[in-house]
Amino acid sequence: MKRNLLKIFFAVSIALLSTLGLNAQTHNDNTIYTFGDLDEYAEYPGGKQGIREFLVANIVIPQEVIAAEAFCTVYVDYVVEKDGSVSNISINNPSNDYYVKLCEEAAMEAVKKLKNFTPAKIGGNTVRSKYTVPVGVAL
Secondary structure, three states: OOOHHOEEEEEEEOOOOOOOOOOOOOOOOOOOOOOHHHOOOEOOOOHHHHHHHHHHHHHOOOOHHHHHHOOOEEEEEEOOOOOOEEEEEEEEOOOOOOOHHHHHHHHHHHHOEEEEEEEEEEEOEEEEEEEEEEEEOOO
């Protein structure tokens, strides 16, 4: 069956989540701020819908996951730098499951390809900020 005949549904709910326990108190160049600390959040071109569309268009689901008709939701953490680029990409609560690990790798590769954001601000100053994007894969 052709891949495009498989019903691949990406539930990319873009509730930008803060990471627990990282409420920064100083404004130095290396501080990574979280959701509750920011006056203005980092903004992706096209907003939340732009991120959804980009991830759906750029995630490459491994054939093994497709063949197994696996379902998984992974949470990808990333930092939006002062210049709007994405860095520090990692999986929040990684799994030991083989198929989930394949989905985690695919989701991280897609997040690495994100275009630059308009960076976050505190008090009018551009700052680094951390976000989490849930990426769901259902076949």
